[in-house]
Amino acid sequence: MDDLLRALKARDIALTRDDVQWAFDSPQTKDEITAWVREYLKPATLLSKDEVKLHENLRRQGIQPLTPGSHAVNEDDLLSAIESLESSTAAIEKHQKVLEGQKSALQQLIGRNFSHESVETERDEHPGLPDAHESSRLKVAVEETVESINEDVSTTSDMVTSTVRSLATYASERLSSDDQTLEAISKLDLQNSQGPQMTDTKIIEQWCRSLVSFRTAEVKARIESIYNSAVTEASEGAVDTSLDSNSQQEKDALQSELQTLREEIASVAEMVVENELRKPVVTFIERSASERVRAQREWLDYVLSSFRYIIGRLDCLEACASDLNVFHSALREINEALESSQSENISDAVATPTTSHKTRHTSAYSEVIRAGRKGSATLDDDDILRLLRNLDIDIPSKTNSTAHAIVANSLASRSTRLQTQFTAAELSTLQTLGEYLEHQDANAQSALSTLYANTAYWTKSLSNPLLGAEIASLEAAMNGVGTSISKIEGNQGDVEPVGLKIMRRKWNR
Structure with a gap:
């Protein structure tokens, strides 16, 4: 109820509790109204004010009402559809970025100079190799090897030096931390040693005996005081102070009982002090002593573990420093041996300050460009061959062609392969992007169809259906033409052109 x-109040319906109370109280309508509330008063069927206004506006505009098998569009459906569209859009944008990155990487890969020519085939076709080419090849290989070794040794030396410095700093910080730890341990140990000492049990026994004597004397004095007071009052109230034989006997009996009571006072007082004071105090002292021993044992275990940890860390630092020192000494000896070997066995060209691989590429390439701009056609073959090797272009081991001819052939071959690979990559990228966009368009169209299933816009589409059908038929026709051409080429496969034979020999390795 x-x-x-709440639903009636939210929709400004003038019904109060008294108006609907009878339906819930009546046995005939209680089950029916309860089932109705559970079925219709839930977010899936209960519309908000905005949703009611939306459906009223649609009804006034003449839009068809809800079908029996459908439900009203609520805010949750709209939000889910919007979220689906946003996620699809984000996925499309993400995939587009990925495809752009793949395209950029593919273009960079195509731009590199990879040699795919068969060296053995070229050797068979062009026997003979000048000694100058082999000498230039060896010289470049020696330069690259020496430069690589120098760079590795220099990098390793810098790393070792940096490690030594960081190890010294770390060791200093650790020693300072250990000093602080030892100082704190000494202070805490001094405080524990100067702690309060517990009272001896002998002193407790002496105090308890004194207390028993004091309480015994106190009780006896109180009994004597009471007895004397009673006797005095009895003597003052009696006219005849003489006592008969019965009274005298009673007095003697009373005195004997008092004497017995006086004798038992000491044992009773001792029992009371034992139970109330001595036993709890002795138990507390024993428990405190055991706890003190346990705390001291735990403290000593902690101090011992701290010492072991500090010693282990110092041993590790010592071992690391020793190994690093040995490695640094060995590296220094290797560097000295390398420098002496270079000064004795390598030519002056190799002994000059080395440059990076990228710098040699740039310098050699710049020389060729400057020579071409000046119109010079008399470049040295060794320089051209060095440029080709720096650009990762393999040179046939046996050839009679000049360096200029090799450059021209390599340039033509690379240009052709670059154009072919670029065309193939572009077609592949466009095909992949088209398939993905087609799939996402289908998902978006499905989401919109679900969203507007109960409205007048359920037949709308993101694109022109007629144009889409024409494009699909055109693609089918193109696929048919491509299949026919493939069959024709298969029938004419016996007559293979010379260029196709060369391509098959080059790529089908």
Whole structure:
């Protein structure tokens, strides 16, 4: 009933608790109204004010009402559809970025100079190799090897030096931390050693005996005082102070009982002090002593573990420093041996300050460009061959062609392969992007169809259906033409052109 009243109040319906109370109280309508509330007063069927206004506007505009098998579009459906569209859009944008990155990487890969020519085939076709080419090849290989070794040794030396410095700093910080730890341990140990000492049990026994004597004397004095007071009052109230034989006997009996009571006072007082004071105090002292021993044992275990940790860390630092020192000494000896070997066995060209691989590429390439701009056609063959090797272009081991002819052939071959690979990559990228966009368009169209299933726009589409059908038929026709051409080429496969034979020999390795 509370859910029903809240729904009525939210929609400004003039019904109060008294108006609907009878339906819930009546046995004939209680089950029916309860089932109705549970079925219709929930987010899937209960519309908000905005949703009611939306459906009223649609009804006034003449849009068809809800079908029996459908439900009203609520805010959750709209939000889910919007979220689906946003996620699809984000996925499309993400995939587009990925494809752009792949395209950029593919273009960079195509731009590199990879040699795919068969060296053995070229050797068979062009026997003979000048000694100058082999000498230039060896010289470049020696330069690259020496430069690589120097760079590795220099990098390793810098790393070792940096490690030594960081190790010294770390060791200093650790020693300072250990000093602080030892100082704190000494202070805490001094405080523990100067702690309060517990009282001896002998002193407790002496105090308890004194207390028993004091309480015994106190009780006896109180009994004597009471007895004397009673006797005095009895003597003052009696006219005849003489005592008969019975009274005298009673007095003697009373005195004997008092004497017995006086004798038992000491044992009773001792029992009381034992139970109330001595036993709890002795138990507390024993428990405190055991706890003190346990705390001291734990403290000593902690101090011992701290010492072991500090010693282990110092041993590790010592071992690391020793190994690093040995490695640094070995590296220094290797560097000295390398420098002496270079000064004795390598030519002056190799002994000059080395440059990076990228710098040699740039310098050699710049020389060729400057020579071409000046119109010079008399470049040295060794320089051209070095440029080709720096650009990772393999040179046939046996050839009679000049360096200029090799450059021209390599340039033509690379240009052709670059154009072919670029065309293939572009077609592949466009095909992949088209398939993905087609799939996402289908998902978006499905989401929109679900969203507007109960409205007048359920037949709308993101694109022109007629144009889409024409494009699909055109693609089918193109596929048919491509299949026919493939069959024709298969029938004419016996007559293979010379260029196709060369391509098959080059790529089908």
